[in-house]
Amino acid sequence: MSDSNTTNFTSPSIFILQGVPGLEWAHVWISNPFCAMYVVTILGNLTILFIVKTEPSLHEPMYYFLCMLAVTDLILTTSVLPKMLSIFWFNAREIGFNGCLTQMFFIHCFSTVESGIFVAMAFDRYVAVCDPLRHSTILTKPVVAKIGLAVVLRSGLLILPQPLLARQWPYCRTNIIPDLYCVHIAVVNLACSDIRVSSYYGLALLFCLTGLDMIFITMSYTQILTAIFRLPTTHARLKTLGTCVSHFSTILAFYIPCIFIVLTYRFGQNVPLHFRVLIANLYILLTPTLNPIIYGVRTKRIRARLFSLFTQKGI
Template identity: 70%
Template sequence: MSDSNTTDFTNPSTFILLGIPGLEAAHIWISIPFCAMYTIAMLGNFTILFIIKTEPSLHEPMFYFLCMLAITDLVMSTSTIPKMLSIFWFNSREISFSACLTQMYFIHCFSAMESGILVAMAFDRYVAICHPLRHSAILTNSAVAKIGLAVVMRSGIITLPYPFLVRRYPYCRTNIIPHFYCGHMAVVKLACADIRINSYYGLFNLFSVIGVDVFFIAVSYTQILRAIFRLPTKDAQLKTFGTCISHLCAISALYIPDLVSSLIQRFGHYVPLHFLILITSVYQLVPPMIPPIIYGMRTMQIRGRLLQLFTHKDT
């Protein structure tokens, strides 16, 4: 074995990201839909932010939470996709150790943040449907700000151990990461040390964030469905449930790819590596792209303002 493969280095100066191993010849072609989805996500989320900022009728709790979701999606996708495209287009595979840890923190922090915002949006739907007369009294601007701050603090604090745990390991095998970004376990697997504490903390993070959030979303929608079924007419039930469709689509876009990716990684031992990475890339691209499209199509105020922007003519 060569010296370069056996030399110990506690903190490697750089890692090498391979992109999608086994599909190097197709990187240019794969980049086309990825770039298109990233562009749609960026334009869609910036448009949502602009419309909500400029339209006074949208200054409500649901749309404040949608702004938080849009900002989170922008940061989460931008933390990975530009580097992935630079690998595909320019073969720019190197990433410094510090940049790798920073990327890792942003990916996991803003993923947890997105999940927390979806819980806040579920709470907003619960109050709006189950306690409509008290909605404005419960979800004041101050309450929305406090909820947003709590989501940010929870995500930031619970993700903070990741880079510190990774930094303390020696990396003596290789500095090559068979992926297009620095995920926590992808980096830790390169360490020549006992990494059980990272595995345990990763599982704790998964259950304490995603598990708890899914539980609270399920509780909220159980109460929402009970309230809907108590409405007197079918039309009233469908109209009320229709106000939840956009939020349910956003939930599905986040949790379904995450669930599929987690199941395949844990149980799909015979699944090709390139397929695993493609599934992971869906998790990075789809959640930021779906909410602007769904809310843009289904929310009358946003749709009307968007049409007004595109059809406005100077007189």
């Protein structure tokens, strides 16, 4: 394994993932919470998928979107965590050039898919709260399927140029990526040519996709909150408000680190590198860990079904 940072090449066969720069000595300790979060993510999201699949009463738009979110979280974390843990535990820091670009695509594509699903879920809640009588006619199964397909196609088609552009740059500075995975801007920063096209395209995606998604979500929850405060009883208002606040908090936990990471990689030269890398990894792990809890365990019907399964098995 070569750690040279002066290797000259135009098409590297491998990159070296440095890990958490400056905290290499603590990799084993850092791996413990990351591994625990990954286990919770896997078990929680698989449980959600199993419960929705086996319970016909949950075959509704809200739970279909929840299943889409669960699958997205599983793909997103699995594209990163196995390699990350191999770095922590076995110092296996090498990753092939094509493997790096593939990982880059999956990370950015399914992060964008997750953002789109949050928009769809916010729209579902908006219709359910603000226009409940038309909910079943607006969000039919074919409509839900088309929304899911549109979210995936939007993400795949708009993210694909990122690895394609990264592939064409000559790399003659170093093959060491100061991170735990192949994030787009960290890779193209290693190129020895003008990467403004890649940089501007990444910023455009951030503001046009993530920015618009945040605006739509904010608009939906603003309308939802307006409808909540019109409910006749305090109990109903507090119950619905508590659900919306928990959902919105999870959404913020996804978007705030995302924006922080992109902006600090470009403009935050004074931000400590290890802090930036840890925040980036929390962005990948935190929301997939919270989603099964916030959208699953806190949902009464899923919780009831889960308890019934344990009761039937005598647990």
